[in-house]
Amino acid sequence: xxxxxxxxxxxxxxxxxxxxxxxxxxxxxxxxxxxxxxxxxxxxxxxxxxxxxxxxxxxxxxxxxxxxxxxxxxxxxxxxxxxxxxxxxxxxxxxxxxxxxxxxxxxxxxxxxxxxxxxxxxxxxxxxxxxxxxxxxxxxxxxxxxxxxxxxxxxxxxxxxxxxxxxxxxxxxxxxxxxxxxxxxxxxxxxxxxxxxxxxxxxxxxxxxxxxxxxxxxxxxxxxxxxxxxxxxxxxxxxxxxxxxxxxxxxxxxxxxxxxxxxxxxxxxxxxxxxxxxxxxxxxxxxxxxxxxxxxxxxxxxxxxxxxxxxxxxxxxxxxxxxxxxxxxxxxxxxxxxxxxxxxxxxxxxxxxxxxxxxxxxxxxxxxxxxxxxxxxxxxxxxx
Numbered sequence: 001x002x003x004x005x006x007x008x009x010x011x012x013x014x015x016x017x018x019x020x021x022x023x024x025x026x027x028x029x030x031x032x033x034x035x036x037x038x039x040x041x042x043x044x045x046x047x048x049x050x051x052x053x054x055x056x057x058x059x060x061x062x063x064x065x066x067x068x069x070x071x072x073x074x075x076x077x078x079x080x081x082x083x084x085x086x087x088x089x090x091x092x093x094x095x096x097x098x099x100x101x102x103x104x105x106x107x108x109x110x111x112x113x114x115x116x117x118x119x120x121x122x123x124x125x126x127x128x129x130x131x132x133x134x135x136x137x138x139x140x141x142x143x144x145x146x147x148x149x150x151x152x153x154x155x156x157x158x159x160x161x162x163x164x165x166x167x168x169x170x171x172x173x174x175x176x177x178x179x180x181x182x183x184x185x186x187x188x189x190x191x192x193x194x195x196x197x198x199x200x201x202x203x204x205x206x207x208x209x210x211x212x213x214x215x216x217x218x219x220x221x222x223x224x225x226x227x228x229x230x231x232x233x234x235x236x237x238x239x240x241x242x243x244x245x246x247x248x249x250x251x252x253x254x255x256x257x258x259x260x261x262x263x264x265x266x267x268x269x270x271x272x273x274x275x276x277x278x279x280x281x282x283x284x285x286x287x288x289x290x291x292x293x294x295x296x297x298x299x300x301x302x303x304x305x306x307x308x309x310x311x312x313x314x315x316x317x318x319x320x321x322x323x324x325x326x327x328x329x330x331x332x333x334x335x336x337x338x339x340x341x342x343x344x345x346x347x348x349x350x351x352x353x354x355x356x357x358x359x360x361x362x363x364x365x366x367x368x369x370x371x372x373x374x375x376x377x378x379x380x381x382x383x384x
Contacts, residue, residue, distance in 0.1 A: 003124060004039075004040050004041065004120050004123035004124050005039045005040065005120060006120055006121075006124065007036055007039075007040070007116050007117045007119075007120035008117065009110075009113045009114050009116070009117035009367045009368065009370075009371045010095070010100065010113070010364055010367055010368075012032070012033075012036055012112075012113040012116055012117065013093065013100060013105065013109055013110045013112075013113035013114075013362075013367060014093035014095075014100070014102075015032045015093070016029055016032055016033065016077065016093075016104065016109040016112065016113060017091060017092075017093035017100075017102035017103065017104050017105060017109055018091055018092065018093050018102075019031075019032060019077075019091075020090075020091045020103075021077050021078050021079055021104070021139065022078070022079055022080070022081050022082070022103075023078035023079065023080070023139065023140065023141075023142040023143035024054075024055040024056070024057050024078065024139060024140060024143045024144075024147075025078075025139075026058045026077070026078075026139050029077040029078075029109075029139075030046070030058055030059075030060045030077055030137065030139065033060060033077065033112060033116070033135075033137060034046075034060055034062070036116050037062045037064075037116065037135060040064065040116070040119055040120055040123060041064055041123075041128075042062040042063060042064045042135070043062065043063055043064070044060060044061070044062040045060070045061045045062070046058060046059070046060055047059040047060070047061055047151070047152050047155060048147075049147035049148070049151045050147065051146050051147050053144075053146065054140075054143070054144040054146040054147050055143070055144070055147070056147065057078075057138070057139045057140040057143070057146075057147035057148055058139050059137065059138045059139055059140070059147075059148055059149075059151075059152050060077075060135065060137040061134065061135065061136055061137075061152060061156070062134060062135040062137075063132055063133070063134040063135075064119070064128070064129075064132060064133045064134070065128060065129060065131060065132035065133065066132060067130070067131050067132060068131055068132070068162070068164060069131040069132070069164035069165070069381075070131065070132040070133075070134055070161075070162060070163050070164050071129070071131065071132065071133050071134070071164065071165055071166075071167075071378065071381055071382070072133075072134045072135070072136050072163040072164075072165065072166040072167070072339075072343070073112075073115040073119075073133070073134070073135050073136070073166075073167055073169065073374075074135075074136040074137070074149070074166050074167070074168045074169070074335065074336075074339055074345075075108050075111055075112050075115070075135075075136075075137055075138075075141075075168060075169040075170070075349075076108060076137065076138045076139065076140070076141030076142065076148070076335065077104075077109065077112065077137060077138075077139055078138070078139045078140060078141060078142045078143060079103045079104040079107070079109070079142060080103070080107075080142050080356050082103055082358075083357075083358055084358065085358035085359070086358045086359055087358075087359055088101040088102075088359060090102060090103045090360075091103060093105075095364060098363060098364050098365065099361045099362070099363055099364065100361055100362050100363075100364055100367065101359060101360070101361045102360065102361070103360055104360070105350075105354075105360050105361050105362045106171045106349075106350045106351065106352060106353075106354055106355040106360055106361065106362050107170070107171050107350070107352065107355035107356065107360070108169050108170055108171060108349055108350065110349075110350050110362045110366075110367055110370070111169025111170070111171070111349040111350055111370065112137065112169060113367065114169070114349075114367060114370040114371040114373075114374055115135065115169060115374055116135075117371040117374075118371050118372075118373075118374030118375040118377075118378060119133055119374075119378070121371065121375045122375055122378045122379065125375075125379075126379065126382070129378070129382045130382055131164075131382060133378070134163065136149065136152060136153075136163070136166070136339075138152065138335065141334070141335050145298075145335065145338075148335070149335040149338045149339065150338050153338060153339065153341070153342050156342075157342070162342070162343070163339070163342050163343040164343055165309050165343055165344050165345070165381070166336075166339050166342070166343055166344070166345040166346075167309075167313065167345075167346060167347070167348060167374070167377060168182075168334060168335065168336045168339065168345060168346070168347040168348075168349075169347070169348070169349040169350075170182070170334050170336070170347045170349050170352075171349045171350040171351060171352035171355050172328075172331075172347050172348050172349055172352065173348075173349070173350065173351045173352060174351070174352065174353070175351065175353060176323075176351060177321060177350070177351055177363075177366045177369055177370065178317050178318075178320070178321030178322070178323035178325055178369075179323060179325055179326060180325055180326045180328050180330075180348075181310060181313055181314060181317070181325045181326070181327055181328065181346055181347065181348045182328055182329065182330075182331065182334075182336070182346060182347035182348070183233070183303060183304050183305070183306065183310050183327045183328070183329065183346050184233060184234070184268075184301065184302050184303035184304060184329040184340075185299070185301065185302060185329055185331065185332070185333055185334060185336060185337055186234060186235075186237070186265045186266055186267055186301050186329060186330075186331075186333075187265070187266045187267075187270070187271075187272055187297070187298075187299055187300045187301035187302075187333075187337075188263065188264070188265055188266075188297070188298040188299055188332070188333050189263070189264045189266065189272050189275055189276070189295060189296070189297050189298065190261065190262070190263050190264075190295070190296050190298065191261065191262050191263075191264070191276075191279060191293060191294065191295040191296075192259070192260075192261050192293070192294045192295075193215070193218070193259065193260045193261070193262070193283070193291060193292070193293055194257055194258075194259050194291060194292045194293075195211040195214050195215040195218065195257065195258050195259070195260075195287060195290060195291045196211055196256065196257050196290050196291065196292075197209035197210055197211030197212075197214060197254070197255070197256055197257065197258075197290070198254075198256060199253065199254060199255060199256035200253075200254045201252065201253065201254070202251070202252045202253060202254055203252065205254060208254040210254050210255075211255065211256065211257050211258040211290075212246060212254075212255070212258045214258075214286065214287045214290060214291075215244070215258045215260055217286050217287070218282075218283050218286045218287055218291070219241055219244075219260060219262075221282050221283070221285070221286055222239055222262075222279065222282055222283075223239050223241065227239065227264075227266065227269075227270070228267065228269050228270075230267060231267050231268055231269050233268070233303055233305075233327075233329050234267030234268055234269075234301065234303075234329050235267065235329070235330060236267070237264065237265060237266040237267050237269070237270060238264070238265050239262060239263075239264050240262060240263050240264075240265075241260060241261075241262045242261045242262060242263055243259075243260060243261045244258070244259070244260045245258070245259045245260070246258050246259070265332075266301055267301050267329075268301045268302075268303060270301070271300060272297030272300055273297075276293075276295045276297075279293060279295065280293060298333055299333045299337035299338075300337070301329075302336075302337055302340045303329065304340060304344045304345055304346055306327055307344070308344075309344045309345075309346055310327055310346050312377055312380045312381055313325075313346055313348055313377055314327070315376075315380060316373050316374075316376035316377045316380060317348065317373055319373075319376050320369050320372045320373045320376060321369060321373075325348075334347060348373070349370065350362045350366060350367075350370065351363075351366060
């Protein structure tokens with residue numbers, strides 16, 4: 001059995017946090033991870049992609065072994081902007097009272113560090129796997145999601161390389177490590193609505209055609225009643241109006257147009273195309289020929305039904321934490337929505353209470369336990 005370097009999850013997480021990789025910039029974060037993976041014997045490949053409609057993004061694919069099955073850890077090194085209100089330096093990776101502070105500590109540089117440390121522990125405990133371990137790491141999860149995971153998967157598929165199962169290290173736990181595994185996600189659709197009328201003086205409303213009143217009726221038509229009450233594995237779908245804009249600086253003028261944006265999070269009772277058709281039909285009934293609708297589907301809902309992968313992850317979580325995790329589909333979208341087309345996928349990572357907030361952090365003890373959980377997953381998957 002060969003001896004691999006002992007990768008310390010905390011030290012690697014700190015090194016990653018100290019690279020200010022606010023999407024789409026990398027700032028050397030992938031260099032840090034690539035060096036650690038090379039030291040463990042991984043063959044690494046950088047996958048930068050350009051797109052005329054999105055910034056250039058660098059990504060990393062790494063694989064240890066060439067045989068099947070290929071167990072994949074997936075995640076992202078890009079982080080959201082810092083924002084205001086920090087009491088620590090967001091890119092220092094400082095440990096205070098047992099908590100690792102820094103942008104990305106929870107989402108998800110801590111998870112990536114735990115991936116890597118778990119592989120190190122696995123190699124030193126069991127040697128090389130009877131198959132392969134791979135890392136699919138993007139720099140575009142918090143951004144446009146155009147030049148990241150989607151194109152990486154396309155490149156692997158084009159050369160005949162397959163993933164057999166995948167664990168994504170998103171922060172899935174609401175309040176404590178071990179509570180929740182994500183086996184699917186709701187779909188997401190964003191729509192922008194422009195409603196037209198006729199501008200006029202507010203003293204003579206009968207001579208104008210007020211688009212605001214029409215817009216209010218249109219929005220009420222899609223929000224007054226719920227889309228559904230949920231399904232076997234999903235919570236109810238939701239429609240949220242996120243902005244209404246008129247841009248009218250004059251209080252005595254009825255505007256000629258009004259705009260709104262909305263987001264629909266939908267379960268497996270719907271498709272994105274079906275919801276767009278529903279929006280058009282509903283709006284036509286109120287204001288046909290008086291509006292424009294532009295809608296974009298960020299991702300369809302998906303589910304990896306409870307089975308071998310979720311069982312392995314659940315058993316590993318319980319072995320380390322003593323908790324039986326809930327199999328959930330709650331929350332926002334993640335790159336798992338793309339990976340599900342390649343192989344069974346589930347998500348498990350840090351506690352998400354502080355993600356995207358000021359003073360983002362994770363407990364050092366959670367980092368150690370997450371490493372132990374990932375090690376258990378590898379051990380159970382490869383049945384050592």
